[in-house]
Amino acid sequence: MCHLILFMPLLGLAVFLIWPLSLAGPLYAVIFVLSVAMYVLIFKAMRLPVVTGSEAMLRSVGTVLRKEADHWQIRVGNETWEAESADSLKIGERVRVTGIDGLRLQVKPDSEAEIVSHNTIMLKH
Known part of the structure:
Protein backbone atom coordinates (compact mmCIF):
# COMPACT_ATOMS: atom_id res chain seq x y z
CA MET A 1 0.00 0.00 0.00
CA CYS A 2 2.69 2.51 0.95
CA HIS A 3 4.52 1.84 -2.31
CA LEU A 4 1.49 3.09 -4.24
CA ILE A 5 2.27 6.59 -2.98
CA LEU A 6 5.59 6.42 -4.82
CA PHE A 7 3.76 5.59 -8.06
CA MET A 8 1.16 8.33 -7.66
CA PRO A 9 2.51 10.45 -10.57
CA LEU A 10 2.46 7.37 -12.78
CA LEU A 11 -1.05 6.41 -11.70
CA GLY A 12 -2.12 10.03 -12.18
CA LEU A 13 -1.49 9.72 -15.90
CA ALA A 14 -4.82 7.89 -16.08
CA VAL A 15 -6.61 11.27 -15.79
CA PHE A 16 -5.52 11.92 -19.39
CA LEU A 17 -7.59 8.91 -20.50
CA ILE A 18 -10.70 10.10 -18.66
CA TRP A 19 -10.79 13.88 -19.15
CA PRO A 20 -9.78 16.26 -21.89
CA LEU A 21 -6.33 17.84 -21.81
CA SER A 22 -7.66 21.16 -20.47
CA LEU A 23 -8.90 19.44 -17.27
CA ALA A 24 -6.36 16.61 -17.01
CA GLY A 25 -3.30 18.88 -17.31
CA PRO A 26 -3.95 21.02 -14.22
CA LEU A 27 -5.19 18.03 -12.22
CA TYR A 28 -2.05 16.08 -13.05
CA ALA A 29 0.09 19.12 -12.11
CA VAL A 30 -1.55 19.12 -8.67
CA ILE A 31 -0.95 15.36 -8.30
CA PHE A 32 2.68 15.83 -9.32
CA VAL A 33 3.30 18.74 -6.90
CA LEU A 34 1.68 16.81 -4.03
CA SER A 35 3.83 13.79 -4.86
CA VAL A 36 7.04 15.82 -4.83
CA ALA A 37 6.02 17.40 -1.49
CA MET A 38 5.39 13.93 -0.02
CA TYR A 39 8.75 12.67 -1.32
CA VAL A 40 10.52 15.59 0.37
CA LEU A 41 8.76 14.86 3.68
CA ILE A 42 9.49 11.14 3.37
CA PHE A 43 13.20 11.72 2.77
CA LYS A 44 13.40 14.20 5.68
CA ALA A 45 11.75 11.64 7.97
CA MET A 46 14.19 8.95 6.84
CA ARG A 47 17.14 11.16 7.82
CA LEU A 48 15.93 11.87 11.38
CA PRO A 49 18.07 10.41 14.15
CA VAL A 50 16.90 7.27 15.88
CA VAL A 51 15.06 8.08 19.10
CA THR A 52 14.27 4.59 20.38
Whole structure:
Protein backbone atom coordinates (compact mmCIF):
# COMPACT_ATOMS: atom_id res chain seq x y z
CA MET A 1 0.00 0.00 0.00
CA CYS A 2 2.69 2.51 0.95
CA HIS A 3 4.52 1.84 -2.31
CA LEU A 4 1.49 3.09 -4.24
CA ILE A 5 2.27 6.59 -2.98
CA LEU A 6 5.59 6.42 -4.82
CA PHE A 7 3.76 5.59 -8.06
CA MET A 8 1.16 8.33 -7.66
CA PRO A 9 2.51 10.45 -10.57
CA LEU A 10 2.46 7.37 -12.78
CA LEU A 11 -1.05 6.41 -11.70
CA GLY A 12 -2.12 10.03 -12.18
CA LEU A 13 -1.49 9.72 -15.90
CA ALA A 14 -4.82 7.89 -16.08
CA VAL A 15 -6.61 11.27 -15.79
CA PHE A 16 -5.52 11.92 -19.39
CA LEU A 17 -7.59 8.91 -20.50
CA ILE A 18 -10.70 10.10 -18.66
CA TRP A 19 -10.79 13.88 -19.15
CA PRO A 20 -9.78 16.26 -21.89
CA LEU A 21 -6.33 17.84 -21.81
CA SER A 22 -7.66 21.16 -20.47
CA LEU A 23 -8.90 19.44 -17.27
CA ALA A 24 -6.36 16.61 -17.01
CA GLY A 25 -3.30 18.88 -17.31
CA PRO A 26 -3.95 21.02 -14.22
CA LEU A 27 -5.19 18.03 -12.22
CA TYR A 28 -2.05 16.08 -13.05
CA ALA A 29 0.09 19.12 -12.11
CA VAL A 30 -1.55 19.12 -8.67
CA ILE A 31 -0.95 15.36 -8.30
CA PHE A 32 2.68 15.83 -9.32
CA VAL A 33 3.30 18.74 -6.90
CA LEU A 34 1.68 16.81 -4.03
CA SER A 35 3.83 13.79 -4.86
CA VAL A 36 7.04 15.82 -4.83
CA ALA A 37 6.02 17.40 -1.49
CA MET A 38 5.39 13.93 -0.02
CA TYR A 39 8.75 12.67 -1.32
CA VAL A 40 10.52 15.59 0.37
CA LEU A 41 8.76 14.86 3.68
CA ILE A 42 9.49 11.14 3.37
CA PHE A 43 13.20 11.72 2.77
CA LYS A 44 13.40 14.20 5.68
CA ALA A 45 11.75 11.64 7.97
CA MET A 46 14.19 8.95 6.84
CA ARG A 47 17.14 11.16 7.82
CA LEU A 48 15.93 11.87 11.38
CA PRO A 49 18.07 10.41 14.15
CA VAL A 50 16.90 7.27 15.88
CA VAL A 51 15.06 8.08 19.10
CA THR A 52 14.27 4.59 20.38
CA GLY A 53 16.16 1.40 21.10
CA SER A 54 19.84 0.88 21.66
CA GLU A 55 20.85 3.24 18.84
CA ALA A 56 19.28 6.14 20.73
CA MET A 57 21.28 5.25 23.84
CA LEU A 58 24.63 5.77 22.09
CA ARG A 59 26.19 9.19 22.73
CA SER A 60 23.72 9.92 25.54
CA VAL A 61 24.98 11.45 28.76
CA GLY A 62 24.57 9.92 32.22
CA THR A 63 25.70 10.36 35.81
CA VAL A 64 27.77 7.89 37.83
CA LEU A 65 25.77 6.75 40.88
CA ARG A 66 27.98 4.17 42.59
CA LYS A 67 30.67 1.53 42.13
CA GLU A 68 29.62 -2.11 42.33
CA ALA A 69 31.97 -5.12 42.43
CA ASP A 70 33.04 -5.20 38.78
CA HIS A 71 30.97 -2.43 37.23
CA TRP A 72 29.48 1.02 37.78
CA GLN A 73 25.86 2.03 38.25
CA ILE A 74 24.95 5.05 36.13
CA ARG A 75 21.75 6.96 35.52
CA VAL A 76 20.87 7.78 31.92
CA GLY A 77 17.61 9.68 31.65
CA ASN A 78 15.35 8.18 34.29
CA GLU A 79 16.91 4.71 34.16
CA THR A 80 19.74 3.08 36.10
CA TRP A 81 22.17 0.99 34.06
CA GLU A 82 25.23 -1.14 34.68
CA ALA A 83 28.29 0.29 32.98
CA GLU A 84 31.94 -0.46 32.32
CA SER A 85 34.69 2.05 31.73
CA ALA A 86 38.37 1.74 30.88
CA ASP A 87 38.88 5.14 32.55
CA SER A 88 38.60 5.80 36.27
CA LEU A 89 35.28 7.38 37.22
CA LYS A 90 34.07 9.35 40.22
CA ILE A 91 30.62 9.29 41.78
CA GLY A 92 28.57 12.18 40.41
CA GLU A 93 30.74 12.50 37.29
CA ARG A 94 29.12 12.91 33.86
CA VAL A 95 29.79 10.08 31.42
CA ARG A 96 28.95 9.54 27.75
CA VAL A 97 27.73 6.18 26.45
CA THR A 98 30.14 4.89 23.79
CA GLY A 99 28.85 1.34 23.33
CA ILE A 100 26.39 -1.30 24.45
CA ASP A 101 27.16 -4.92 25.32
CA GLY A 102 23.93 -6.71 26.13
CA LEU A 103 22.47 -4.79 29.06
CA ARG A 104 25.78 -3.25 30.10
CA LEU A 105 26.86 0.12 28.74
CA GLN A 106 30.40 1.13 27.85
CA VAL A 107 31.04 4.68 29.02
CA LYS A 108 33.81 7.26 29.18
CA PRO A 109 34.07 10.51 31.14
CA ASP A 110 32.38 13.37 29.35
CA SER A 111 34.29 16.62 29.60
CA GLU A 112 31.89 18.39 27.21
CA ALA A 113 28.75 18.05 29.36
CA GLU A 114 27.85 20.64 31.94
CA ILE A 115 24.83 20.54 34.25
CA VAL A 116 22.53 23.47 33.66
CA SER A 117 19.58 22.46 35.83
CA HIS A 118 18.14 19.39 37.55
CA ASN A 119 17.41 17.30 34.41
CA THR A 120 18.95 19.39 31.64
CA ILE A 121 22.38 18.94 30.15
CA MET A 122 23.95 21.52 27.86
CA LEU A 123 27.01 20.88 25.72
CA LYS A 124 29.81 23.43 25.77
CA HIS A 125 30.79 24.93 22.42
